[in-house]
Amino acid sequence: MLDCMAVDFLPVCKDDLIERNIQELDFVFVSADGYVDHPSFAASLLGRLLEANGYTVGIIAQPDFHSAESFKILGRPRLAFLVSGGAMDSMVSNYTANNKPRSEDVYAHGGCAWHRPDRAVIQYVAKIREAYKGVNIVIGGIEASMRRTAHYDYWSNTVKHSVLFDSKADLLMYGMGEHAMLEVASLLKSGVSAREIRGVRGTCWYTSKKEELPPFENALGVTAIEDKAALKVPKEKALLLPSFESIKQNTPEAKELYARSYLIQEQNTDAINAHVLIEPSENRYLVQEPPAFPLTTQEFDSLYELPFTRAWHPMYDNPAENGKTGIPALSEVKFSLASCRGCFGACSFCAITFHQGRRISARSHESLLREAELLTHDKDFKGYIHDVGGPSANFRRDACEAQKVRGACPDKDCMGVNPCKAVRVDHSEYVELLRKLRALPGVKKVFIRSGLRFDYLMMDKDETFFRELCEYHISGQLKVAPEHVSNKVLSLMRKSTHELYEEFAEKYEKINHELGKKQYLVPYYIAGHPGSGLEEALETALYLKKTGFVPDQVQDFYPTPGSLSTCMYYTGLNPHSVNASGKLEEVYVARGAHERKLQRALLQFNHSQNKPFVIEALKKLNRIDLMNVFYPRGKK
Numbered sequence: 001m002l003d004c005m006a007v008d009f010l011p012v013c014k015d016d017l018i019e020r021n022i023q024e025l026d027f028v029f030v031s032a033d034g035y036v037d038h039p040s041f042a043a044s045l046l047g048r049l050l051e052a053n054g055y056t057v058g059i060i061a062q063p064d065f066h067s068a069e070s071f072k073i074l075g076r077p078r079l080a081f082l083v084s085g086g087a088m089d090s091m092v093s094n095y096t097a098n099n100k101p102r103s104e105d106v107y108a109h110g111g112c113a114w115h116r117p118d119r120a121v122i123q124y125v126a127k128i129r130e131a132y133k134g135v136n137i138v139i140g141g142i143e144a145s146m147r148r149t150a151h152y153d154y155w156s157n158t159v160k161h162s163v164l165f166d167s168k169a170d171l172l173m174y175g176m177g178e179h180a181m182l183e184v185a186s187l188l189k190s191g192v193s194a195r196e197i198r199g200v201r202g203t204c205w206y207t208s209k210k211e212e213l214p215p216f217e218n219a220l221g222v223t224a225i226e227d228k229a230a231l232k233v234p235k236e237k238a239l240l241l242p243s244f245e246s247i248k249q250n251t252p253e254a255k256e257l258y259a260r261s262y263l264i265q266e267q268n269t270d271a272i273n274a275h276v277l278i279e280p281s282e283n284r285y286l287v288q289e290p291p292a293f294p295l296t297t298q299e300f301d302s303l304y305e306l307p308f309t310r311a312w313h314p315m316y317d318n319p320a321e322n323g324k325t326g327i328p329a330l331s332e333v334k335f336s337l338a339s340c341r342g343c344f345g346a347c348s349f350c351a352i353t354f355h356q357g358r359r360i361s362a363r364s365h366e367s368l369l370r371e372a373e374l375l376t377h378d379k380d381f382k383g384y385i386h387d388v389g390g391p392s393a394n395f396r397r398d399a400c401e402a403q404k405v406r407g408a409c410p411d412k413d414c415m416g417v418n419p420c421k422a423v424r425v426d427h428s429e430y431v432e433l434l435r436k437l438r439a440l441p442g443v444k445k446v447f448i449r450s451g452l453r454f455d456y457l458m459m460d461k462d463e464t465f466f467r468e469l470c471e472y473h474i475s476g477q478l479k480v481a482p483e484h485v486s487n488k489v490l491s492l493m494r495k496s497t498h499e500l501y502e503e504f505a506e507k508y509e510k511i512n513h514e515l516g517k518k519q520y521l522v523p524y525y526i527a528g529h530p531g532s533g534l535e536e537a538l539e540t541a542l543y544l545k546k547t548g549f550v551p552d553q554v555q556d557f558y559p560t561p562g563s564l565s566t567c568m569y570y571t572g573l574n575p576h577s578v579n580a581s582g583k584l585e586e587v588y589v590a591r592g593a594h595e596r597k598l599q600r601a602l603l604q605f606n607h608s609q610n611k612p613f614v615i616e617a618l619k620k621l622n623r624i625d626l627m628n629v630f631y632p633r634g635k636k
Helices: 014-020 042-052 068-072 090-094 120-131 141-146 163-167 178-189 252-266 297-304 365-376 428-438 454-458 464-472 487-493 498-515 534-547 564-571 593-603 608-620 624-630
Strands: 027-031 057-061 080-084 137-140 151-153 158-160 171-173 203-207 216-218 238-240 277-281 284-288 336-338 387-389 477-483 520-527 573-578 584-586
Touching (some): 042 057, 068 120, 080 120, 137 163, 163 284, 252 564, 252 573, 365 428, 464 498, 477 498, 520 593, 593 608
Parallel strands (some): 027 080, 216 238, 336 387
Antiparallel strands (some): 151 158
């Protein structure tokens, strides 16, 4: 490792420890991402938080996973190794939705691929165990969070154990981790080993002793499978999930149990109303404590105002094997402001519900203005704040007042095809924040790019935000995510109706016309989502043809761990819908690369290489009469 010393960064090598006169670190983070000292990168965020609370912390970023020696460069930590697969699940980072190896990794030096192993959490823990016998190991991050219980793994096409078991780590932290991290650190400091930690919100632990379990009831009922049995159990009792053995088999019965287990877990993602969950797994029990409470505004502000350098470590100034320098992912966030966390939109294919939850945390105007002013002094700042948002940019408060007392409803959606009538819609505070940011000296433009919810925007009877969005916060194009045209598919996605999107598009065009601006919508679509067959793909293709917009990019549905859509993909069942016989409703699933390719081709019918696949799809649908719609005679 060249030129590792950089006093303003967390230690990354022995020379850094000597420079700081540190004999032994309290914690060593091992991350599958390159080291960028910015609050958008989890190892840096939690590392700075621990540092601010008096602990010494070092970072081993993207170690050579072939050798245990790479995990010894900072020595054995006094309290624990903290292991993360990075900002993305390592399998998602390494492979496309069609299971092809990726050619780049924006979280790696120079953007070079394959600096992280497949199943990074498991491989890193194995090497640490090889390097240091008996050391405390705590796993966390999105990879551990979304694989915290038994889960379907797309790449092996099997149901796998909790990653806590497969990795042989001592403790798992799920969710965003700040509260759990400080509580776990305090317990470790007091002499409690990681394997003995119990009762910390936002963690999973395991035991082979039934007597160590809290009082529990069977989540599915004793004599019969009941869809809402878990909701009737007193909160003081834990819920017993179906065992790993009962859901791992590739049988209809096991898949039904898998789907019902998923539903119970989804119903227990809110800190206020969640139960402890217990999942038997062979001769062990995985115990998931309730989620940690969301950050308060004061905590959120303090966290993001820790002394980050907001740069990649200088060791990445040297060219990588492709001749490029730096960590490309930094460019996406360097001049952006994270204003909120959580999302009550709860899209089926998204990890946010399981990872961050549906409750909203938001930073204060004052904190965001201080950060924005800091950005204006950066030598590379050109006057443009690239984003002010979060998972959903225009969610800066809980969906309703009741959530503050009762938590997010475990059996009701806030948004989707039929939004809850209790949802409060008010953009006035967000408008005020954006106006303050626009008025800062040195700021030319403030953009909004992160997941704007057009359905929530359309629920607002006050047009002020919509008009100011078009007038001040777009540069020619606004990216939105209708995802599909079929309302049947949109309902399974928990998205708003296609008709609402059309109303939004019409209003967007009208407001821009009134403002004298030529600005366009760039909608995103997903091909191959559960519920979507060739007929639904054709419905979308015909709409795209009618509107004259054919997307350059279409996302193939990616069954990532822990999402509702992945549960539907694996089981072919909708956990939220029970038929007359008490069984879960079946959902059509496009399996195999070929049908997914046909659906994608329909959505991008204007690409010449897709024409044979479009013809094949039309023949399968007995709609060859539509050939002239997509490929008019006389035109190439």
